[in-house]
Amino acid sequence: MQFLQKYITMPWFRNQRIRYKIIMIYFPLIFVPLFVLGFVSNQVYTNAIVKKTIKNVSDNSSLIITRITGMLTNVESCANMLTINLNKLIVEDPQSQGTAETSLQMYTQITNQLSFALLVFPDVQSAAFIDANGRVFGSNLLMERNRELIASSEMLKQVDASIGNKNIWFPMQQRNYLTPDSQEIVMTLGKRIVNIYTGQQLGMLVLNIKESTLSAIYQKIGSIQDGSYFIVNEEGVVISSQHPEDLLQEVADPTMKNWITSSKDTSDLTSFQHEKTLVVSSDVPSFGWKLISMAPLESLTADTRKITVLIVCIGLICLFFALLGAGMLSQLIAKPIMGLTKHMKKVKEGSLNIEFQVNSEDEIGLLASGFNAMIRRVQELLTNINFEQKKKREYELALIQAQIKPHFLYNTLDVIYTLSEMGRARDVQRTTKALADFYRVALSKGRETITIEEEVRNVKDYLSIQRIRYSDVFTFEFDIRGEVLGGLIPKLTIQPLVENAIYHGLKTKGSLGLLRVTGEIVEGKIKIIVSDDGVGMLPERLEALVKKPESPEQAVGYGLRNVNDRIQLYFGDDYGLQIESQLGQGTEVTLWLPFQSEEG
Secondary structure, three states, rough: OHHHHHHOHHHHOOOHHHHHHHHHHHHEEEEEEHHHHHHHHHHHHHHHHHHHHHHHHHHHHHHHHHHHHHHHHHHHHHHHHHHHHHHHHHHHHHHHHOOOOOOOHHHHHHHHHHHHHHHHHHOEEEEEEEEEOOEEEEOOOHHHOOHHHHOOHHHHHHOOOOOOOOEEEEEEEEOOOOOOOOOOOEEEEEEEEEEHHHHHOEEEEEEEEHHHHHHHHHHHOOOOOOOOOEEEEOOEEEEOOOOOOOOOOOOOHHHHHHHHHHOEEEEEEEOOOOEEEEEEEEEEOOOOOOEEEEEEHHHHHHHHHHHHHHHHHHHHHHHHHHHHHHHHHHHHHHHHHHHHHHHHHHOOOOOOOOOOOOOOOHHHHHHHHHHHHHHHHHHHHHHHHHHHHHHHHHHHHHHHHOOOOOOHHHHHHHHHHHHOOOOOOHHHHHHHHHHHHHHHHHHHHHOOOEEEEEEEEHHHHHHHHHHHHOOOEEEEEEEEEEEOEEEEOOOOOOHHHHHHHHHHHOOOOOOOOOEEEEEEEEEEEEEEEEEEHHHHHHHHHEEEEEEEOHHHHOOOOHHHHHHHHHHHHHHHOOOOOEEEEEEOOOOEEEEEOOOOOOOO
């Protein structure tokens, strides 16, 4: 998951088109599960086949070993039966006592006994009896050839040197005596035959079992397709095999030979001669042999590969249709998105008089509808902004024009002239300086907002001039907290409130009134109050001031409304003026501003 997340966050991937992104994401989502499915199923099926084959081979090996053991036991039983029969024939036959030559009748009787034993025990290929005088009696005339080799045979010497009537097994070999075919590989049992009454040696018995008789068992019981069975002795020499060319040869592969000679009953899946092979080793009791079962893994997993190929073919077909579907899906999704992108580029270039056609109600349709709504909203906002900016400039111009009215300037200059005639030079200086400071703040080098400290200074200059003219009308005081003075305020905001208090509240009172300006910070907002103890106003006029007019002709209190509209244009509808008044007691105007320490 982390790899996929890292994959889709790469810069080159982010810059691809949507249709290619869909295909590139679809491909691993389809291919990887199919690959994992094929690989896992192959491994699981292969392991299951190997385990099942090991069990089958082990069972078959047990059957083969049981059959071989039974066959060799039959040979020993045949030897025991012949020992008894030959004892009866030789000891009890009077013609055999002290006779120098065996009569034809004796020869016939002994060979008949040998032939009868072969009929009873068909696993025995051939048999021969060598009496105490060195005469040879064979179940087949070919067994009696090469008598000189028989007389000097090391095999017979070992039998003759044995004690009692013990069975002596001789390994697989090829020889040209005591065997009907010198080309055949046989395994021989030798037995010394003695008189059961006196213990006197009567002769030696030789029984042969063909290797082909053993290897025939593999064909009947073995079930490994393209596999093989063979038996090796303790030295790693093959003594029985389905492949005649391997007989009496050491195991060719040294690795396999080491594995065979060092292992007991076990199984393994390993590589021999650059081919992975399943090998099962089973011990043959009493002889020190090992039955080896071999099967190439390739032959065992042939069906698995067919299934894997089938899964891969089905996966490729599914992948093809998945990519085809991804292409169609990307076309359905990408085409309207590309169209929407072109329209957005036009908007980016400044063209807002466009509308994207919506033909669906899916996510793309909702996105297009939202885009069209956004364009219309942007157009409305631009129209409103242009209108508000224009209105704002009109308010500012009207305010500045109102503050520099000719009669205000004329009255102030007239006051200065009167003071000069009276010789009050100091008052002339203060009045002239206050007038100059007032207009300096009114202009403010083109700035729209100034600090409250500057605004208060401007109001004080204005009041200084008005106080000279109306010294018997009002007095004033300021109580503004220090932290308020650093805040910002649109210029000429408090002065119209003060002017309104003088002309409409205090001037008509008939006695000395008090104009008070206070300021503090309340819950993160600046609160400035301009109050007077003048004549107040009627409830109807207060309602008309608070109520928003339906047309400019119905507007009452132009100065106060001008200030309120300017503040809301700057800072929003949460700020502005609140007016409270009682007839005969005075008026209080509260100004709310956001606390800002610098222009934003």
